[in-house]
Amino acid sequence: MRLQRLTYAAALIQLCLIQAQNPLQYPSSSPEETLLDDAFNRKVLEHFHIPGLAISIVHDGKAFAQGYGYSGISTSTPVTENTLFFTGSTTKAHTSAAISLLMDDNNNFPQIQWNTPIHTLLPSDFTLSNPSLTSQITITDMLSHRSGLPRHDIVLLQNITTQQIIQRTKHLPLTAEIRMEFHYFEVVSGLPIATFLKERLWTPLGMDETYMDIEPAGRYITRTSTARGMSSRLCSDYANWVSALLEREAPISKEGYTALFGAHSIVSGVVSEPFSGPNYKGHTLIQHGGSQDGFGALVVMLPGEGFGVTVLGNEMVGTNGASWVLAFELIDRVLGVAGEERFGWEALVDAQLQQSKLTNDTLSALYPTLPPTSELLPYPLDLSSYEGIYTHPAYPILRISSTCPERTPLKNPEKWTGSRLCASFENHAAFASELELDIFHVTGTYWTLVFWFAGRGDAARVEFRISPGGGVSEVGVDFEPGMKVRGEKIWLTRV
Structure with a gap:
C-alpha cells in the first residue's frame, strides 16, 4: 500500500543476512492440492x-x-x-x-x-x-x-x-x-x-x-x-x-x-x-x-x-x-x-x-583506493585524545573510548593500522542495549565504524576533525544511508 504509517525503523543498520544451504524444490501445483503445503x-x-x-x-x-x-x-x-x-x-x-x-x-x-x-x-x-x-x-x-x-x-x-x-x-x-x-x-x-x-x-x-x-x-x-x-x-x-x-x-x-x-x-x-x-x-x-x-x-x-x-x-x-x-x-x-x-x-x-552480508569486501568498498597497509598514515594524535562525549541536537549522545572490550568475533578491515576505538550510545532505548560499535583506524583522520547487533553487522566511514588548538573537535559518521551515498556525514561535536 502506498499510504503508510511511518513507525520506528525496522533495523538500525543494513543487517547481515543468512546464506541458505540447499536449493528449494517447489511442490506440484495441481488444483486438487490444498493451498497450504x-x-x-x-x-x-x-x-x-x-x-x-x-x-x-x-x-x-x-x-x-x-x-x-x-x-x-x-x-x-x-x-x-x-x-x-x-x-x-x-x-x-x-x-x-x-x-x-x-x-x-x-x-x-x-x-x-x-x-x-x-x-x-x-x-x-x-x-x-x-x-x-x-x-x-x-x-x-x-x-x-x-x-x-x-x-x-x-x-x-x-x-x-x-x-x-x-x-x-x-x-x-x-x-x-x-x-x-x-x-x-x-x-x-x-x-x-x-x-x-x-x-x-x-x-x-x-x-x-x-x-x-x-x-x-x-x-x-x-x-x-x-x-x-x-x-x-x-x-x-x-x-x-x-x-x-x-x-x-x-x-x-x-x-x-x-x-x-x-x-x-x-x-x-x-x-x-x-x-x-x-x-x-x-x-x-x-x-x-x-x-x-x-x-x-x-x-x-x-x-x-x-x-x-x-x-x-x-x-x-x-x-x-x-x-x-x-x-x-x-x-x-x-x-x-x-x-x-x-x-x-x-x-x-x-x-x-x-x-547483504558484512564481509571484507563491504569494508574495502568504504575506502577503495587505500595504499598498501605499510603506507597507511598514522593518526595525528594520541589514541586517548579521541576519547570523550560527542553530541548532536537530534542524534543520540555518542561516547568514544580507547579502552575496548574483547569482541568475538572481531570484524576488522583488511587494511588498518591496528589501532581501535569503541563507542556506545549514552541515552539509548532498551532494545538497543546489545549494540556494539567498534572504530578501526584506517589512515590519517579516517576510520571505519563497524556495527554489531544480534550477530549481524554493517560498516560506515568515520572522520575526525582536529581543531586549530590541536584537539579533536568533531566526529563525522555515515549514520544515514541516504546521506552516505552522497558522501555526507552526520557530524557530532565533542563536549
Missing part, C-alpha cells in the same frame, strides 16, 4: 533458519491459517493461531486507515484532509531543516515518503518520546525520503493512537488481540523482546484485516479505500522481474513488508482474485526472505502458474542475502 512450508522454514512462522490466507471470503516451528529460539512451544508476532511496517496501513476515519468526519475534524499541511496541526513542534518546506508538507506527503527527509534511524534508538523525536526533525538533513513517528494523530483526535486504533479500527474488524505495544499483550508473548511495534494474533486478526481490505468493508469508507489503494509516489524508476509495474502476471498486486528486531512480516493481496496472504515469523532476516518464497508459491497456485513459468524467488532471495 506443509512439507514445502517446513522446508522453507529450515532453509531460512527461522524458529517459527505462521501463514494466514484469505481467499474468496474464507480464511484459514497454519503455524510452523516454535514460538522462540529456546522454547518447545509450537507456533499456533494464538501466537503473537510483531508485524513491523505492515502496520503503516493501519494508521493510514485510521487517519481516513478522521477524513470522513468533517463535523468534528474538518481540518483533517489529505492535503492538510502538517505544520497547521503541529505548529510548535514540526519544523524541517529547510524552513520553506515546513509549510508545504501535507499528510499525504508524510504517508507516502515524499517530503525529502530520509530515515535517520539512529535518532529512533534514543529513549525519548515521540514528541521529542518530532521536535528534533529541524536538525536532520533532508535527502530523499521521509521517516518519522506520528504524533499529530493524538493531538487532533484527543486519544492516544493505540486507543483510537483499538476503538475505531481493530474492534470493529474483530481484531481483539492486536496491540500497539508489549504490555497489554504480555500474557501472550512467548519470545523475549524489548522492541516496540504492533503485535497481532495471526489467524483471526490479520486475516480479518486482510479480508476487510479485500471486501472494502466498514469502518473504512469508499473514499478512504480509494485513497489507501491509490498510487502517491514513485518508489523506483526501474521495474524488477517478475513484475510489470504494480502488476504480477497481469494481476494488480498490493503488498507491504515489515521488519522488527527479531521478527519479519509480509502482507500481499490480489484484489481481483479475492486473495490475500500474511506471513509472520520470529526471525527478522530469515522471514524477510522466506515470506516472498512462501507468498508467491501460494499466489502462483491461485493463478494457476505452471512450475516452469514460475519465477525463481529462492535464488533471488539467496543472492540478496549473500550480497
Whole structure:
C-alpha cells in the first residue's frame, strides 16, 4: 500500500543476512492440492533458519491459517493461531486507515484532509531543516515518503518520546525520503493512537488481540523482546484485516479505500522481474513488508482474485526472505502458474542475502583506493585524545573510548593500522542495549565504524576533525544511508 504509517525503523543498520544451504524444490501445483503445503512450508522454514512462522490466507471470503516451528529460539512451544508476532511496517496501513476515519468526519475534524499541511496541526513542534518546506508538507506527503527527509534511524534508538523525536526533525538533513513517528494523530483526535486504533479500527474488524505495544499483550508473548511495534494474533486478526481490505468493508469508507489503494509516489524508476509495474502476471498486486528486531512480516493481496496472504515469523532476516518464497508459491497456485513459468524467488532471495552480508569486501568498498597497509598514515594524535562525549541536537549522545572490550568475533578491515576505538550510545532505548560499535583506524583522520547487533553487522566511514588548538573537535559518521551515498556525514561535536 502506498499510504503508510511511518513507525520506528525496522533495523538500525543494513543487517547481515543468512546464506541458505540447499536449493528449494517447489511442490506440484495441481488444483486438487490444498493451498497450504506443509512439507514445502517446513522446508522453507529450515532453509531460512527461522524458529517459527505462521501463514494466514484469505481467499474468496474464507480464511484459514497454519503455524510452523516454535514460538522462540529456546522454547518447545509450537507456533499456533494464538501466537503473537510483531508485524513491523505492515502496520503503516493501519494508521493510514485510521487517519481516513478522521477524513470522513468533517463535523468534528474538518481540518483533517489529505492535503492538510502538517505544520497547521503541529505548529510548535514540526519544523524541517529547510524552513520553506515546513509549510508545504501535507499528510499525504508524510504517508507516502515524499517530503525529502530520509530515515535517520539512529535518532529512533534514543529513549525519548515521540514528541521529542518530532521536535528534533529541524536538525536532520533532508535527502530523499521521509521517516518519522506520528504524533499529530493524538493531538487532533484527543486519544492516544493505540486507543483510537483499538476503538475505531481493530474492534470493529474483530481484531481483539492486536496491540500497539508489549504490555497489554504480555500474557501472550512467548519470545523475549524489548522492541516496540504492533503485535497481532495471526489467524483471526490479520486475516480479518486482510479480508476487510479485500471486501472494502466498514469502518473504512469508499473514499478512504480509494485513497489507501491509490498510487502517491514513485518508489523506483526501474521495474524488477517478475513484475510489470504494480502488476504480477497481469494481476494488480498490493503488498507491504515489515521488519522488527527479531521478527519479519509480509502482507500481499490480489484484489481481483479475492486473495490475500500474511506471513509472520520470529526471525527478522530469515522471514524477510522466506515470506516472498512462501507468498508467491501460494499466489502462483491461485493463478494457476505452471512450475516452469514460475519465477525463481529462492535464488533471488539467496543472492540478496549473500550480497547483504558484512564481509571484507563491504569494508574495502568504504575506502577503495587505500595504499598498501605499510603506507597507511598514522593518526595525528594520541589514541586517548579521541576519547570523550560527542553530541548532536537530534542524534543520540555518542561516547568514544580507547579502552575496548574483547569482541568475538572481531570484524576488522583488511587494511588498518591496528589501532581501535569503541563507542556506545549514552541515552539509548532498551532494545538497543546489545549494540556494539567498534572504530578501526584506517589512515590519517579516517576510520571505519563497524556495527554489531544480534550477530549481524554493517560498516560506515568515520572522520575526525582536529581543531586549530590541536584537539579533536568533531566526529563525522555515515549514520544515514541516504546521506552516505552522497558522501555526507552526520557530524557530532565533542563536549
